[in-house]
Amino acid sequence: MMTQFWTTIPLEDMTTEQWESLCDGCGKCCLNKIIDDETDELYYTNAACHLLDDSSCGCRRYPERFTYVPECTAITPVNIAELTWLPDSCAYRRVYAGKGLPSWHPLLTGNKDAMHAAGISVQGKTVNETKVKYLEDCIVLWPMLDVE
């Protein structure tokens, strides 16, 4: 049986491999967001970073992504508390908040199938940001969905 390391090892003590494996690979953090100037309200859009693969939901250039997208955010144990724009379903946010991982998480199921089936990932739901004229027209609510 797999050791559920995230239940016993604090985020800051995880190995790089453990930390990276916590990511469910949903792709939602790769969607463009809009923050209302007046209300500070956060809105997700379905306009995805041009490097996001809408099928696998992964980054097509993950190891060298900062070369191509300097504004891409590295999520770390140090900044996770500040990254309040991450979706509620994000594994890093969940573990940081003491919620644990949901039953569909790939670390528990062995693959992304249950996550896709639960509607958590971006699979088949995005448009490439390079094709978008007005980001405001792309606002969607589903990225805020967290089941469990």
Ligand code: SF4
């Ligand atoms: S560079 Fe890759 S990881 Fe960063 S936002 Fe784009 S698709 Fe996501």
Ligand code: SF4
């Ligand atoms: S939202 Fe969180 S769990 Fe999902 S891909 Fe981004 S970092 Fe990974």
